[in-house]
Structures are given as structure tokens and as C-alpha cells.
Amino acid sequence: MNLLYSNDRAGEYPRSWYAATANPPPQRSALDGEVRADVCIVGAGYTGLSAALHLAEAGRRVVVLEAHRAGFGASGRNGGQLIMGQRKEQDEIEALMGRADADRLWELAEDALNLTKNLIARHEIDCDLKPGVGVAGFTAKETKEMHGYADFLQERYGRGGIEKLDRDTMGALCPSPLYHGGILDEHSAHLHPLNYVLGLARAAEAAGAIIYEGTEVLDLREGGPVVLRSAGGTVTADHVILACNGYLGRLAPKVAARVMPINNFIVATEPLGDDAAQVLSRDVAMADTKFVVNYFRLSRDKRLLWGGGETYGYRFPSDIAALVRKPMTEIFPHLRDIRIDYAWGGTLAITMRRMPYLARVGPNILSASGYSGHGVGTATHAGQLMAQAIAGETDGFDAMASIPSLPFPGGPALRSPLLVLAMSWYALRDRLGV
Template sequence: MNLLFANDKSGHYPPSWYAASTPSLPPFDSLKGEITADVCVVGAGYTGLSAALHLAQAGRRVVVLEAHRVGFGASGRNGGQLGSGQRVDQQGLETMVGNEPARALWDLGEDAKALVKSLIAEHAIDCHLKPGVAWTGSTKADVAHLHDYAAHLQDHYGYDQIETLTADACHALCPSPDYKGGLLDMGAAHLHPLAYALGLARAAKSAGVQIFERSCVHHLDHGTPATLRTDAGRVVADHVILACNGYLSSLAPSVSARVMPINNFIVATEPLGTRTSEVLTRDVAVADSRFVVNYFRLSHDKRLLFGGGESYGYRFPSDIASVVRKPMGIVFPHLKDVKIDYAWGGTLGITMKRFPYLARIGPNVLSASGYSGHGVGTATHAGQLMASAVIGETDGFDTMAAIPTPAFPGGGALRTPLLVLAMSWYALRDRLGL
């Protein structure tokens, strides 16, 4: 089964609050016949659109092929959090690669955050960008780790935009009985993810990028040039960028063995009006310390946007709202009477080490995926890094690509049942508070 078509109506955005709250772009044509390009980008999410925009600005002829609509995948469905650094924290990276490479990766992560903010400003993208992401702990040990991490970033990286939260300060910010403290990163931010993706698409089109929607690539012929085939056409290109994340499927088996698609779910409540103070007293986003992370924020029309729960098969659950109500009820038991207006799922890509997988899979074929829930900044930056690598400036791409990314045990054949077993164990630990 192809994940591109397992849960969604072909060529249509999911019934999310994001799709309901921002005007969509007029549909782009589907590819018909043969076209040539300097670079063909597969996938019109943050990665692909960023790569295309930067390449077009550098004078390259760029074609983007998207199976559905621009921003259709995780880029248009996620929690909208623009986090600092990488998905793996700096202490983990120091253990993984050493102090000097960890510092380089921190700097790249901060470059990613700055890039998103600069693109939004440069192209006047109206996506409700706001500062502030809090990390909360559900146990005293979690809180102690978060406070230690804030001190580590200050002492070793000079990062001074984090405020530590005691239990009282955390409760004053977010009146959840589940949280015992945490930290607030005012250098991080949150935004409307689909509006941001559509803004990138507008900017890419204005820069001269040719975008084709409803043009699913089913075959890639490596070569110089490479050829990409859809049902009704083909592109012949000097370079190829694969920007498909969890939807890559069989186009690049060596990448698919290392990037696992999983499903995550979000709900939007009815507008809360004066009850917003029962969720947050400041307009920041929150992510907690559970292994299966809960994340939430208030929308600009005063809804609670709450993400929680995961699944590892092809199909979304039939009642997404009930799946998300369970963790939402733990975090906000006082909102059990609140109506849910929207519920949707999305597919993202994770790796074994939760670090993105950037790879050169052919002399003229680059791939980036596996953002593991940290994609708003990292995916946008990965697109820029791949664009620079095509032009010949490879330092940033090579730094990211140097991180070892092991294949899941059994590759594509066994990764799903093994991951379900592992995730079930960690979810049980969350429920037991271990």
C-alpha cells in the first residue's frame, strides 16, 4: 500500500483546522509530457519548497513534482513548533559525535531557526509566527533534567534565551496538574504550518520555479541526466532532490530502510473564549517530556490545538478525536466537556537516533528526511543545504550527512513490528510514570 493514498483523498488537503483557516493556492497543473530542468525536486513540503526557492534564486531552472498539493504532507499538518538546536539534545549529540561536531550541529540548528524567521519576513508570509516554546516535565526527574539542560546550554553554548520554570511558575503558565516544572525557550517559536508552506510555495513560484501538483513520481532512473516518471509525463534533470520524508516509499530503498513513517494526530477544540487561561496564560507553545510527546498551543482564534498519540501501521484510526482525547484528558482533565471541532492525522519520518538523514544516494541525487518531529526548522534548512550542495557548497550538507544513521533492524520488512513493540514499551512507561 502507498502511504500517499492510504488515508487521504487524492489531491485534497485533510479536513484539518489548518486547511480550514488559511486560503489555499489555486491548483497547479499536473505534469504532462516531457520537460527538462537543471534540478527536479520531488515533494512540495518545507524541504522541497525551500530547496527549489534557493536554487531558483541562484539562477537554476527548477521543477517541483508533488503527488497531491503543496504542503499536503507533514509540512501542512504538524504542531507548528520551531525548536532550537536539533531534535537530539546537545548532551546527547556530544555523546554521539563529540563536543566539536555537536557545537557545529547546534550552530546549524540555530541557522535553521533563523532561516525560517528570515523567509517569513522576506516574503511577508502571514503564518502567525510567535516567540516561545515551553518544555514541561511530568516527574521531578524530568524537571531536574530540563533545568540541567538549560544550564548546560547557557554554560557551553552561550544560549541565554531560556527561563527555568519551578512548579509554581510552570503552573502559572500552564495550569495542568500533570506538569511539575520545566523551561521556557523564548528563542524558539510557533506558527501556522500550512500557511507557512503555502507562503514558501508562493515565493518559489515568484522566483520562477515550475510546480506540478497531482504528479506522483513512480520511477527514478539514475543517470546523467536523471529521468523521473509520473503517470502522464517525465522530467529529465541534471540533479534530483528527494524531499518526501515519510512518503518516500520505493524511490530510494537505502533511505527507506533508515527512515520509518509513523502517524501522529492533532485535534482543534471549539474556540475557548475566556477559558484560554485554563490552557495557557501566555501565547507560547508547549511540548512535554513524555517519550510519546504531547504538544499543544492556542490558535489565533483561541482554540486548543493538541497533538498526541501515535500509530505505526498504514491506516489512521477511525476515530482520531477519541485517540487524542486520552492524552489531552491527562494534561487537561478540566477540559473534558470541551467540544472537538477538527481531528486529523499526518505521516512523518523518524530515524533510529532521531537525527535527520541527509544523504547523497547517487552522484547527482540528494535526499533529506527523518526529521523526527523537529521538521519546521530542520526541513527548511535541509532544503537550503541541498540547494547549496547542488551549486557546489557542500560544507553544511556534509556536516549533517556525516552523522551515522543505522538502518532499522530488518530494513523495510521488519521495522514496523519491531518499532511497535519498542514504542508500546515506552508508552507503557509514560502511563506508569517511570
């Protein structure tokens, strides 16, 4: 199954609130003929466009090949949360890799947060960037653990700006009867993800990168140089960056063994007006501690943007709104009859350890993917790290590539059925409150 075309129309953004409120340029031309480049990038999401921007600014001849439109994939569909840290918490990373490596990964995560904000400011990207991302817990135990983690970050890294929320302050911020407490990080942020990625595309082109849309890479022949073939032409390049995430397909079997595509879903309600305060009293983004996580925020026109629900096949369900409405109304029962104006799905990618997978696929081929729901900042940063690695500055890339990775059991053929079993178990634990 080719996930590029399984759930979407070729060359069209999904019918999402993001697409309805974005202003993309006319579709760019497809690759036609033979092109020579210093670097060819496959995929025009955060990773690929950040890499293209940084490489072009350094004077490289850069070509980006995108099967659909810039920002078509997870980069233009996600929850829009720019979150501190790595996907795993620092104490978990320390147990896995040791303190020195964990400290280095924290530094890189802070770099990712700052890089994203700086790119938005420097290139004047209008993407509704706002501060504040919180995490809500369901029990006193979870709340205590989150407060302890906030103290740990303050003591270990001097990381302030994290507000500890008890039941009363959580209720004042997010009046759900189920949430017990949590944290709110003012340095994390949320944004309009499609407008952000479209801004990266404009910045990369202004720096000299060339983006071809409607250009699926059908074949990649390793060597010095690498040759990439599409239906309309070929690109011969000294270096290649694979920035496909959940849409990698068969281009790199080594990566596919460790990075698995999954689907996630978001709805946008009708505008809530003054009733928006019954969901969030401040313009921040939230997530919670369920394994099948709920994440939500308000749009600029006061709609509730809610992500949640789970499916285990690669095809989107026929009624996304009904799927997502269920967890939304568990958290906010008063929204049971609210109208849903937009409902969409997207394909992201996860790894076994839920940490990104950066790798050298070949001597002159780099890959970054598997952001596991933590991609807005991490993917942007991964693009910069690969651009630096091509220039010979490999420290950051090598640090991220050193994260121990595991192949999915059974390889690409069996990883999906095994994921169904695992996710079903964790979903059951969520429902039972275990």
C-alpha cells in the first residue's frame, strides 16, 4: 500500500481548518528532465524545508522533491504544539544513555525550540505563534510526578517557566471534571502548522532552493553521485536527505525497519465564542497523560481543535468526526452536541522507543524521521543538523543518531499487526484507568 495516495487526493491538501485558513501559492511545477544539484531532499515538510533553507543559505544548489504539495503530510496537519525537551523525559533518557548524553540531548532540544521561534521571527512567518503548552493528569499520583519533573528540570538545567498546577489552578485553566492537576510550560508554544511550513517553503525558495511538487521519487540509486528518478525526470546529487517520515515507502529499508507510519486525527468544532472559556480560559495548548493522548487548543476564531482517537489500519475511518468526538466528550461532556465543522487525518511516524531516528543510510545519504508526535521543533532542528552534517559539522547530528534504536519485531511485514496488539492493550489500560 502506498500511503502517499491511500487517504488523500493527489496534490490536494486535506479539508482541514488549517487548509481553510492558509494561503498556499499555486502548485509548483513537477520535475521535468535532468537536474544536477549539490543536495537533493526528498520531502517538503519541516525536516526537508529546514534542511533546504539552511543549505541554500550556505550557498548549496538545493533541489526538493515533493510527491504532493509542500506541507502536505504531517507538517501541515498536526496539533501545532512546539514542545520542550525530547519525546521522552530526561530521567528516562538518562537511564537509557547516561547523564552526559542525556544532558547533550536536553541542550539539543532547547536548540530546537529556539531555532523554530527564531526562524518564524527572522522570516516573518505569520503562523499564530503563541506561548504556553500544558500537560494534564488524571490522578494525584500523576500530578505529583509532573510537579517532581518540573523541579528536576529546574535543579538540573535551570529550566524555569514551568507552572505547577494543582486541582484548583488546573480547573481554572481547563475546567474538565476529569483532570486533577499538571504543569504549564510558558516557553513551549503552539502555532498554525500549515502556515508555518508554507513559510519555511517561501524562505527556502527565497534563499535559492528549488521545490518540485507532484514529484514522487520512484527509485534511488546510491553512489557518488546519487541518482533519483521520478516519472518526469532525474536528479543527480552529491548528497541526499530523506525527509519523508511516514511516507518513506521502500526508499530506505534500513529506516523502514525502525520507523513505522501510523495515523492520527483532529477535528475543529464550530466557533465557541464566549463559551470557549469552558474549555480553556487562556490561549494555551494542552495534552494529557493517556497513552492514546488527547491534545487540544483553541483556534484564533475560538474553535476547539481536538486531536485524539485511534485506529490501527493505514486507511482513515469513514467517519473521523465520530471517532474523535468520543474522547473529546469524555473530557468535556458539555460538548456532546457541538457541531464539528472540520475533521481530518494525517500520517506520522513512530519508533519503538518513541525517539527520533537519525541515520546515515549511505556514505552521502542522511535520513531523519520517527518524531513520534514531537515533530514541530524536532523535525525543524533535524533539518538544520543534517545541513550542518553535510557541511562537515557533525556533532549535533551524531548526538541524535547515537540514540539507541530498535527495529520493530517482524520487520515491515509484521510490525503493523504487532502494533495493533500493543496499542489495543494500552488503549484498554486508558479506559480502565490503570
